[in-house]
Amino acid sequence: MSAIETVAPEDRTCAAFDRERASAVPGTLRRFLVGKDDELHKMDDEEIARELNDPFATLLLREGRFPANAEAVLAELDSAVGADQPLSRNTQLSFLVAEGSQVAKDPSNNFERRTRFLVTRGQGTEGPDLIMSVFEPTGRLVELMAWDSTQGGFNYYRTMPDAEADRGAWVWAGNSRHAFDPQMRGRGPFESHPTGNLLMKELKVPWVNWLSPKAPMDERDFAAGDPRVTHEWFTRSDGAYVLEDSVARPAIERWNRRRLEQVLAAGSLSDPLPLMEQLLGSPEKTHRTVNLVSSPDSSQSAVTADRVRLPPTFFVDVDGLSDVLGLTRPKVAFSTSGAFYKQALDKFEVVVRNEDPSRPRRDGEDLFERVGDTHFAFVVPERAFEDVSFLRQLVVPEDGAPQIRLITPRLAGCLLMVDFPNPVFSDARASLLRHVPAGPIPSDRWGSFSADLGEAIVAREAADDGPEREFAALWEAGEGGWRDAANQLLSDYYEAVAEQLKTAEGFDAYFRLAEDRRNRVREMPIDESALLFAQTKLRPEALRGLAMSRDGTVSTRGPVA
């Protein structure tokens, strides 16, 4: 396998942009590829023509138009395109997200709700071509992604804010493909977009934190006097279900598909490791990807309800194992008693608070504290959609999609079934990366890749309970037998989980495991707010190493040999 490099924090974080802010000049475009460039770099005409062929560049930046804020971006676009053209105003969608929404519903609470907009332009069958994320419509910090149909992938841009200038200082921070460049992995925009994909953390119903039919927002979700209450991006906003269906999923499918087309066109897979990390997970924190999902029940309603429904992907990777690979699903929706849930909240002193040990409040910001869980109950990480989509495109590509036939269903199934009760952050599953051959893999070896990797893992079968042994047990059941064997394991496990959920002790153990998984997310760049999760009295170090077992119990597990 390829070596996993260690990156110095100061070089990989978006803070690198802040360091360069002083040297940014309004009315210019500069390149800053964190990991490659030490400073802002002037691009020559040849490089611009080669690299920047997305509509934001061709319509505005390459024409010398450098809007100073997000509203100005849209105004400049309106002046550049006609009413019926692809990026016109009538293709605009806007969405709202705020970790501090729902929990307060009181404008007199003076705390940072992290309210921000996502605004898109362009509505084709592959989703929008321009996606912009901003806190304030007139704010000077704008982050923007635009699809480059020439190179493929999204180009990542941002401004270097300057409160005085009437023109923006824009920086091109890379293209989706740079997410896999060894010098740039986990750096700059690819800190939060490790595979170069759009990030909508809370992708599935009930779309925790997003404005949606499940959790409408109104002016009580804003602090008193917040001008965004009357802005059309809020008053005419679309629900998160539109963002999921019409923006996030198509955008992710688009880049995944283009990645595979590029591999097919190159006739060689330059490095199989990033691809296999998307199947197996990664020990490298900056390479990890998850989505967040929750119960459909609000926490306040759940504490008095007979049953609280729990997200199935907390227990098993239903999306990958069942939806993509066709293995058996849980026969019932997992749930527990509302009383058990309430007891756990009390016992573990669960509270939503706008500060934590590593994130103090801003100057002038009030303390916000609400006893209990986040608005929707039991928020936990699950396998990221970008990885599920990639798995589907790799293993069961649709007609007309790139067919590289690298990963067979048997290999994918046997790999994902390793430590299957822990669908995210499985050290056991990630340890199998040690068997992945170093690249490149030319196309004449794609057809044998799965068999070769499977046999390589079996040949290294080690400790009695090691991941290789677990893999081999299914792999050796053969092409005709691995599914039945996997389905039996899953069915037994589902029954065991359902039994555990009938007891307060069983649910307590799951609550602790969920908190450990949240702690893992807290170590990731996508955790940007103390309000993302509720806080508990459980000390992280006391939970570290907790893992689910096939018998539905939770116990502490040592490091993988």
Add this chain to the structure above:
Amino acid sequence: MSIGPPGNVDDLEGAALDAWSEHVSGLMNEAITQGAFDDGPSPFYNPSEESLAATPVTVTWPALSGKLRTLTHLSEEDRWELADRERLRTAENGDGRQDEYCEWSVSRDSGGGITGVTFTSEVPDWWGHLARRDPDLLVRRYRELVGVEPPLDDLFDGNEYNPQNQWNDGTRGPLVHLGQGNNNLWAAISLAAAATVVREQQNGEIVTDTQVLMGCANLGDKDRFSDPSIASTVNAAAAKGARITLADPPGLYLRGIRTEGMRPPRGHEDRDPADFWVPIRGDEEHRVRARFEVPDGAFNVSDITLDGKPILTGAQLAQRVDVFITVLVHDAHQKATTRPCGA
């Protein structure tokens, strides 16, 4: 002010149209009476009796059932199939799965390929009115929409129009209007009216959690998309002392279909699926019926993929169809009607 017919359809005129206005006005007054609001102007008002300056607020949700999406033990394909099959009633005779004020039926060719999917958000209340005022026109409209002129008796249960009659009961072939038991104008009016009451917990805190609010006041099903969004929007405005009603013409409307992720079959990549959405009834701002089909029949709907999967059910399209209702908010700055949770 006279209240218009859903979608401003031109089925009736003159006295028959006036009678519809009176009918809906009656529903609104009944909702106000049921609300037993405090003395003074009620937070829900009847626009045919009071003309107030108000701001329209549109509430939008997807047509595929939110309730169905909570059945996580079923695969997406199984949920879609269930939604198509159990339109009006479940196998256990419970409420049908098409419960977001939008219903659809699928037309297939002899090989099972989908040739079109018809969507409706047209309330049965209008068709009941049509049946009372002009039975001959009722039959003609059925013939236009289902292709067969049904015997008048088939459409009635005794003297009353039967919304779930055999010509509007199927899931294959055309349908006429909404038929699921909860999909009607009274349900929308009564929900909006009841949601104008602000609720407070035992400790005096105002209820702002949408799901708790719905439980407090019996405001429909918290797992749907439509009920929580209507209830929450209305309740938030009422909490500010606003007076609220439904915009004219009161009804539920189809905003359109979102086609991102749709791919026509090989050889037809240049076709834009947005062109396959054909409005049928209702004015431009208030569509109540539309059909998704390939107009020239060059290929079937089921030859199109959506998110990488062939469109084998109407439900896959329903997930991309948006439904809306518009409420009017008049800033009255009055004291909100507040009651304890459950009262």
